[in-house]
Amino acid sequence: MRLNPDLKEQFFLARALDEGFLRPLQILFPLLTLVSGVALGVLVIVWLERKISASIQQRIGPEYAGPLGIIQALADGIKLFLKESIIPSQVDEILFDIGPFLVLVPVFSSYLVIPVGYDIILANSDIGVFFWISISSIIPLGLLMAGYGSNNKYSFLGGLRAAAQSISYEIPLALSVLSVALLSNSLSTIDIVEAQSGYGFWSWNVWRQPIGFIVSFIASLAECERLPFDLPEAEEELIAGYQTEYSGIKFAFFYLSSYLNLLISSLFVTIFYFGGWYFPVPFMSKFDQSGWDPFIIEIDQVTDAVMGIITTLAKAFLFLSISITTRWTLPRIRMDQLLNLGWKFLLPIALGNLLLTASFQSLLL
Numbered sequence: 001m002r003l004n005p006d007l008k009e010q011f012f013l014a015r016a017l018d019e020g021f022l023r024p025l026q027i028l029f030p031l032l033t034l035v036s037g038v039a040l041g042v043l044v045i046v047w048l049e050r051k052i053s054a055s056i057q058q059r060i061g062p063e064y065a066g067p068l069g070i071i072q073a074l075a076d077g078i079k080l081f082l083k084e085s086i087i088p089s090q091v092d093e094i095l096f097d098i099g100p101f102l103v104l105v106p107v108f109s110s111y112l113v114i115p116v117g118y119d120i121i122l123a124n125s126d127i128g129v130f131f132w133i134s135i136s137s138i139i140p141l142g143l144l145m146a147g148y149g150s151n152n153k154y155s156f157l158g159g160l161r162a163a164a165q166s167i168s169y170e171i172p173l174a175l176s177v178l179s180v181a182l183l184s185n186s187l188s189t190i191d192i193v194e195a196q197s198g199y200g201f202w203s204w205n206v207w208r209q210p211i212g213f214i215v216s217f218i219a220s221l222a223e224c225e226r227l228p229f230d231l232p233e234a235e236e237e238l239i240a241g242y243q244t245e246y247s248g249i250k251f252a253f254f255y256l257s258s259y260l261n262l263l264i265s266s267l268f269v270t271i272f273y274f275g276g277w278y279f280p281v282p283f284m285s286k287f288d289q290s291g292w293d294p295f296i297i298e299i300d301q302v303t304d305a306v307m308g309i310i311t312t313l314a315k316a317f318l319f320l321s322i323s324i325t326t327r328w329t330l331p332r333i334r335m336d337q338l339l340n341l342g343w344k345f346l347l348p349i350a351l352g353n354l355l356l357t358a359s360f361q362s363l364l365l
Contacts, residue, residue, distance in 0.1 A: 099143070115271065136223070146246070155244045158243070172342065175350035204273060211353045213269075226327050
């Protein structure tokens with residue numbers, strides 16, 4: 001049976017149109033899912049920080065906006081987005097406008113290489129670790145541009161402090177992460193988690209890299225500018241640092257990027273040192289599914305994926321709680337102490353840990 005040439009042409013045209021419509025949706029849906037999930041995570045973190053800080057200071061915390069105050073962070077976010085964005089006179093408008101975006105976009109991009117389950121990742125790159133390190137090194141440039149473009153001495157000092165602090169602690173953090181990559185023989189975040197899947201929590205890298213974990217945790221707190229490392233925003237010294245002249249949505253971008261960076265740090269600590277989506281106690285080995293019903297197999301796969309996501313998020317929020325508790329219990333250190341800790345203490349330790357790890361790996365090969 002032969003098809004009419006006109007019908008064939010219409011068929012291929014309709015197929016091309018379908019593919020043309022579906023392709024953008026295949027790209028936009030994961031991105032919208034990522035943005036929605038990350039935004040929800042930030043709201044949870046803000047609420048959690050307010051509740052933990054209130055408990056430490058023997059206060060009640062938010063309780064009126066929604067049950068237990070759970071939508072207080074959403075109300076504050078809407079208020080910030082609706083406020084007028086004021087641009088002071090005599091500022092460099094290009095740098096002033098680009099700075100917040102140059103801080104927020106790299107933070108969002110880092111989520112592309114974060115797996116929350118096996119193959120549940122937007123970009124499974126073989127150099128995912130390098131991508132995260134390289135993309136996060138753009139953030140100090142945005143902070144410096146924001147401080148310099150504000151035409152304010154306090155803002156400029158805050159931008160200089162932020163750039164110096166980020167550069168000081170990026171190097172020990174990168175060296176510690178490379179030590180983990182050496183143990184896993186891969187720069188892929190999924191491969192690093194898979195290398196810790198053998199014997200439950202005994203396979204976690206935290207037992208093989210305790211020094212690297214401590215250095216990474218301290219460096220991640222400094223990267224997120226959390227107390228006791230919030231020198232770029234020290235209100236007693238610099239009002240609000242590089243954020244002083246910002247208001248409305250632009251200030252919200254800095255606020256959002258700070259919490260996004262905190263969530264990223266907790267997720268990467270979970271992935272690199274605490275087995276990612278694997279449960280601490282290993283279950284029984286997988287049964288032979290060759291004779292199973294396909295529907296049962298699909299249910300089993302979905303259950304494993306959901307449990308992996310829950311396990312990853314539970315570990316990440318545990319470290320978030322530790323970071324929040326640290327903020328509300330330790331005093332701020334001086335700028336010279338912060339730089340000395342990074343360059344004279346953490347950097348030699350991280351470098352020695354990397355050399356020691358490389359030596360052991362070369363002996364085992």
